[in-house]
Amino acid sequence: MYQRTPAPAHRHRSADDGHRRPPGHSRTGRRPRSLLAALLAVALTATGALAGCGEDDSAGADSGKLLVGYQRFGGLSLVKARGEAPDATWSLFESGPALTEALKAGAIDIGQVGEAPPVFAAAGKIKFRIIGTSEPVPQGEAVLVKEAKGFRSFADLKGRTVALNKGSNVNWLLVKLLEAHQMTLADINVKYLKPAEARPAFDNDQVDAWIIWDPYFALAEQPGVKILADATGLASNREYILVSPEALERKPDQIREFLKTYRTVTDWGIANPAERTKILAPELKIDEPTTARALARSAKPLAPVTPEIGAELQAIADGFTKLELIPERVEIAPLVDDRFGEVFR
Incomplete structure (x- = not known):
């Protein structure tokens, strides 16, 4: 799986990416449900990424074309860069939550996101189905710190400021890291920042740690x-x-054919990493060594959705509910649709 665009100048016309920065966490670690509901509503609906997000946004939903939402470093970016789906209309998004808002608005038909956006989208009453997934990519997201600060484990971040993008894949990683170290949200100061904001904050020591995904992850792997x-x-x-x-x-037939192309291109990229890097480096606007490093750990085969995958997402949803990061429990099983499973097997 790939993730997000590293370019600081965003190609879409969104006023935001669907993640607002809420007030600082209460040291008690709890918030009133009314406030949480309000924060979620802001995070899920206040984005302006619903229209004109793509490089070719002249064709609307009535054109008959398949409307595809993609993220620059996402798996679909290779399909786009290779020109393998010329009949599709492509729209570029900086993040998964912005993409799910476009699904809600009917601005796109299909798109690819990480593991937390579907949960937040379901909590926000957005209508969608999950029709495919990928093999796990645990090495593609990480907690970064400055060596000079002497942190040896995540537990050392107690009382420190940690930056991450709310509602994205790293939001779940934070939950699991806290759980693994017998910590709670009250033990750290969470600062919700988009990647373009978090990188300078991290570089300038305004935060102590940054939880981030590739290729931002790879770009930040500098000396120190x-x-x-x-x-x-x-x-x-x-x-x-x-x-x-x-x-x-x-558009079931168009979707099926598009998924076949997606699968074929993904498999080709994994089998031909050098060629994949040469194609995607200009698209990503980063150098080839950084592109190759990020792709080596973050590009994985596609896979069909199964009841087990649904259960995995349900566990994530329940974890967010327990921490009151979403206002109420959501049911994932009804959202899983395996009708295209044979494409990915």
Whole structure:
């Protein structure tokens, strides 16, 4: 699985990426449910990424074309870069939550996100189905710290400031890291920052740690930066393919053919890493060595959705509910649709 665009100048026209920064955590670690509901509503609905997000946004939902939402470093970016789906209309998003908002608005038919956005989208009453996933990518997200600060484990961050993107895959990694070290949200100061905000905050020591995914992760691996932990043994960090229910009804054949192309291109990229790097480095606007390092750990085969995958996502949803990061329990099983499973087997 790949993740997000490293470019600081975003190509989409969003006013935000769907993640607002809430007030600082109460030291008690608890918030009133009304406040949590309000924060979730802001995080899920206040984005402006619903229209004009793509490089070719002239074709609307009535054109008959398949409307694809992608993220620059996502698995779909290689399909886009290779020109393998010329009949699709592509829209670029900086993050998964912004992409799910576009699904809600009918601006796209299909898109790819990490493991937390489907949960937040379901909590926000967005209608979608999960039709595909990937093999786990635990090495593709990590906690970064400055070596000079002397942190040896995540437990050393107690009382420190940790930056991450709310509602993204790293949000679940934070939950699992806290659990693994017998800590709670009250033990750290969480600062919700988009990657473009978090990188300078990390570089300038305004935060003590940054939980981030590739390729931002790879870009930040500079001298003096240490990987404190990744998601190995804690979180799967899978990619999920989401589609709108309307597109499933109106465009099932287009979706199936597109998924076949996606699978073929993904497999080709894994089998041909050098060629994949040369194609994606210009698309990502980062150098080839950094691109190759990020892809080596974050590009994984696609996989069908199964009841077990649904249970894995349900555990994530229940974890967010327990911490009151979403206002109420969501049911994942009804969102899992395996009708395209043979494409990924």
